Amino acid sequence: MRVTISAFMLLLAVSCSQNNDTIYDCDGVEVVINDMKRKFVVSGVDLGQKDGFFMNQSTVFGKFYDSSTGTASASFNKINNEFEFKDSDNLYTAKCEKVEK
Numbered sequence: 001m002r003v004t005i006s007a008f009m010l011l012l013a014v015s016c017s018q019n020n021d022t023i024y025d026c027d028g029v030e031v032v033i034n035d036m037k038r039k040f041v042v043s044g045v046d047l048g049q050k051d052g053f054f055m056n057q058s059t060v061f062g063k064f065y066d067s068s069t070g071t072a073s074a075s076f077n078k079i080n081n082e083f084e085f086k087d088s089d090n091l092y093t094a095k096c097e098k099v100e101k
Contacts, residue, residue: 024076024096026083031076031096033060042074042085 021039024031032041040048040060047053047062054061058079064072070088076096077084085092 019101023099023101024081024083025099026096027094029083029085029094030099031074031083033076033078040074040076047074 020036021032021034024033029043030041032039035055038048038053038055039046040053040055040062042062042064045064047064048055050063052061052063052066052073059075059077061075062073064074064087072085072087074086075084076082081096081098083094083096
């Protein structure tokens with residue numbers, strides 16, 4: 001019984017310490033998504049920590065900024081692996097490839 005409990009505790013510790021980040025290359029823009037940690041990082045900016053962040057089974061959305069001069073946001077479609085960046089003047093879309101670790 002002790003061996004079973006010890007093995008379970010070791011398995012739990014290993015699974016909790018694993019990095020579940022999924023990294024995508026979206027035409028040179030690095031996008032990192034981690035569903036467990038509700039993480040959405042675009043080119044080093046963690047949008048998951050900012051106001052306006054949204055994540056569900058198919059879409060991740062975050063804002064770089066939202067001010068009187070305009071808004072800049074990014075979204076990622078998990079089903080189609082498509083990335084979109086929008087600001088007041090531009091719209092950029094890209095097909096993304098999963099980067100193997």
